[in-house]
Amino acid sequence: MDKVRRRRDRLEVVYDILKIIRQHHNSIKPTPLMRYSNLSSQSFSEYSNELLEKGFIKESTDEKGKKFLTLTDKGFRYLEKYKLILGFIEEFEL
């Protein structure tokens, strides 16, 4: 049961992280992103690594050498499709 909850939450947490990036004009530093997403540093690190690996977000560095996270096309697509994904999972009781 815990795992189920975790899986459901996972889709939502990913959505929240991506939404926060979009709300910040698609560019945000990792530390404020972690704060806004209400995750522990360990969880945030896991999620951000996963999102980077899966190509939902990418890391960029400005001229001062500071890191920023931005959404990729795939990240935007996830945000766009999120409601449909939830609807699909509910419709087919998956």
Add this chain to the structure above:
Amino acid sequence: MLVHHLIDPTRLAVEIGYMIIVVSLCFMIFFKTGEIYDLTKHKGIKYFRITFLFFGLAYIFRFLSILFILINITFDIYLSINVFKIFSAFFGGYFSTMAILSLTYSTIWKKLQIKHPLLLFNAIAVLISCIAVISMSPSPLILLHAVLLSFTIIMATHSYSKSRKISPLFILYILFLLFWIVNLFILGPRRFLPIEIQIAFQIVSIAVIGIIYHKVTKWTK
């Protein structure tokens, strides 16, 4: 007995039309759910979509089984027909078993945690296919699939009994699996299934898959 039924051009046309519609719907469900699976890697979505890939392939092999018999009889080509029969019996059995197991697992994966589900399903599917090949008759396949269907009903009923409501989707799935089993009868002597009843079954089974397809398109725009 079987030969006279199959040589009938109406029956052949019905089979071709049925196969094309069902296979197209199954493959469209598989491809339409590709993007949401790619975005989420959700386990339920994974098993849901591969169900329809496997069912599409199973229906192709079911049709091929009929076609091989027809070719053999109509053109008197005996060459390696047994190889074809073995080939279609094995893959037909394999894909349909994988489809039934995947569909069941897509709805119960939260309650039933299996370490390597695909490995287990493959082992069961290969075993059932081997039995189908050794017996060279659809009867063991029908029986084993009926057992799997009963298992699906028991598992689903158990999970629904807690929520005290039977989902319309559950009924759709049961009908879908039931029609597959009815469709296997066509590979047997089929003395008890006149063409009118067969067509009626096929129309209802197309309607069931059509409803599932319609539900899929609603969420995969």
